Amino acid sequence: MKFQKATEFALYAVLELAADPARQLTAVEIADKYGISAHHLAKVLRDLGRAGLVDAVRGVGGGYRFAGNAKRLTLMDVIRLFEDVGTDSSDTAPRTTGEDIAEGLRFVVAELDAQTSATLRSISLSTMLKLVARHPWATEARPARRAARRAR
Amino acid sequence: MAKPQRSDPAEAIDIRPATVADLAGVIALDEEVTGLVKPEYWHDMFARYGARGTGSGCFLVAGNPARIDGFIVGEVRAWEFGSPPSGWVFAVQVRARLRVLGLGSRLFEAVCARFRAAGIDRVRTMVARDNTVIHSFFRSQGMTAGPFIELEMRLE
């Protein structure tokens, strides 16, 4: 699964700000750190402000500060501001009765969606920040990388 | 943001291996949480995973026999589906009044400490997909998706 750019930028910004709720950062500071467009990020930050996840700090040295509860806000709470996730795929796909193959495919896609949605709903911002600090990818992905190298 | 008070009643609660005297309290707490009274089930769990069981089990309680505030049950399982020995956690409950105060985390840490002491370097569990609280709880302990996928089917 791949997120839209706006979603990815929103997750960077919210997690960066939630890591230190007392700190304020400008769109340019965050954009520079992640090597992303400050212009696009500024728009995303305004959306996050409207949703109450960040506060805009006015005046000289202004910027944004985290405004939510990192223990209760989940990745899903951020993602669903920017894209359609966790919705039942059978709602969006055209339904044709009697189309067994189409029904069957929807059933499998619904299985994937349910898994994705449960995962995103279960990871709070504070759990995500703890995960980042632990670098689990460095240890867990090792066998997979080794296998990939062997396959090459 | 105000820091949550951690010098709360949950911190003082003792965590220790379950004894037969604790079972009534475990059954009562389980009834409070699930609404079901299952004495045979808990006596069987104790026989299998309690201190006098086969030795690979781990049944810990928080509180005293007069009032059990939480419990956790786990076991070391070896070579299931080709997996080297790993710790499994298959039940954890905390009294509703004492939740989000760290008692669940202390129970989990206590069971993990026992697994580590037995030379185990991995702990697993399974959660209902729609139970966000328990899923969030295990995620907050550092658990992530493992290499297995649960599959099932209805037997006609």
Ligand SMILES: CC(C)(COP(=O)(O)OP(=O)(O)OC[C@H]1O[C@@H](n2cnc3c(N)ncnc32)[C@H](O)[C@@H]1OP(=O)(O)O)[C@@H](O)C(=O)NCCC(=O)NCCS
């Ligand atoms: C799951 C349970 C054991 C957690 O116990 P607890 O003592 O409240 O857990 P902790 O206080 O140690 O919480 C640790 C983390 O879990 C997560 N968590 C716990 N309760 C949560 C909730 N209601 N919503 C979201 N996250 C939650 C949080 O990340 C929390 O960390 P935080 O307090 O820093 O935010 C308890 O809620 C419970 O008994 N639930 C019902 C039992 C059940 O459904 N068991 C499943 C069958 S085995």
